Amino acid sequence: MGFPGTWMTESESVVYRVVPKCACSTIGQIMFFSDHGKFFDGDIHDADSGMHKWAFEDSQPKITENVQGHKSYAFTCVRNPYTRILSSFFDKICGIQRNGRRYRGNLVPLLIQKYGIEVGSPEDGFEFDQIKSFRRFLLFARDTIRWRRPMDPDIHWSAMSGHVSTFILNGGTYDNIFWTEKFNEGMQSVLDAIETPVGVKLDKVPRFNESEGHGPKRAHPVEDYFDDLSMHLVYEIYKKDFQLFKYDFEDPSNKMPVAEIDLDEVHAKLGE
Template sequence: MGFPGTWMTESESVVYRVVPKCACSTIGQIMYYSDHGAFFEGDIHDATDGMHKWAFETSQDAISDNVTSHRSYAFTCVRNPYTRILSSFFDKICGIQRNGKRYRGNLVPMLIQKYGIEVGEAPDFEFDQIKSFRRFLLFARDTIRWRRPMEPDIHWSAMSGHISTFIVNGGRYDHIFWTEKFNDGMQVVLDNIDTRHDILLGEIPRFNESEGHGPRRAHPVEDYFDDLSMHLMFEIYKRDFQLFKYDFENPGNKMPLGEIDLDEVHAKLGD
């Protein structure tokens, strides 16, 4: 299976396992800048050179050799499951994508037909966000639990699933940090690697490629989750809450409750 979703700087200074909707655009740009002294012009996900990515066949041997011998510092980044699934909804379901179209072609029309969601239309995007989100959450659960009406999408499949492939196939993380404490966590990475160009995190912009392409969240996070929604969240993301120390009981608390135990993560996701 190899190391899907894994990026590595050309200099092999650092290895990163991408987790969608967890600051991956900003992290990728930092990695690119650390080698080249400039940011990639455009969405870093579209970069086809200047960085090793598992999606490129020409990069796979270099990544495999590095990861299996643990030559470089390896890390990933996680996010509160409540805010992550909301971000996926507003970006991928309600938003217009970089190509000017809806995400995955017929996905949104299918959701409108089978689950009765609404997404609104530009420029106002007026619709009942809470009702539609809860119906989307049912769809996300169906894709993850029963793989119907489609396979689960990478943007709402569990973080632990993404992170586990790296471990199962022979990798080991040196650091896992939270998007909610991004500068602190990313600084630990930078303190442990040698880069061609210095990175001052306080001066790095946040690269949110989905911003401005759809509706803004109109309510506090906790308003989107009733008892049923929280039950579904625990069914889908139980390991994410437990391993990465997020507060399941309070959707309004985006901050972690404790420290991530790397040994626990490797033990529980390495089976």
């Protein structure tokens, strides 16, 4: 199985387990800059050199040796499950992707047909009932995660604990897990703990939000999208995420964590 979703700087200063929809574009660019003194020109997910990624065959032995020997500082970043699933819906389901097409080709037509979801289009200014459509999307997300139908779960809405656990199960150890909601503080704690070929001044780093601007804007506060049934579905899907990463299940309007992440607990519960 190895270490899917793991990135490492060429200098091996740091190892990062990507969790989709959790500031991964910005983190990847910071890692790239810390080796090369410049940002990658384009989406860091498209970079095929200048960084080790598990997706590259040549990088796999280097990543495996480093992670299993815990040679470098290893970290990941997580996000409130309510805002993460909402972001996935607006980006992947409603948005037009970088290639100018809908995400995963036939996925959106399938959702329109089977779940009655509306997504709008650039032509109509993305006019549709966002709350009704999102709640139907939640049913679909639950079906993919719980029963793997009508398709396997997508990385953008599968549980963060699942992404985080593969690293542990194959012999990796995290030195740091921080929250997207406290990004500067968390990323600074990583930079303070490592030595990079090029210094990084966080306040000078732009935010690389690759999903911005190609879909509808969220028209309502986060909590409006989640009624009692939606909250139940979210808890069914993301129970471990709320518990391990210390987010507030009871209040969708509170995106901030409510306690500190216990790394020992994360390793114990996700390493079983």
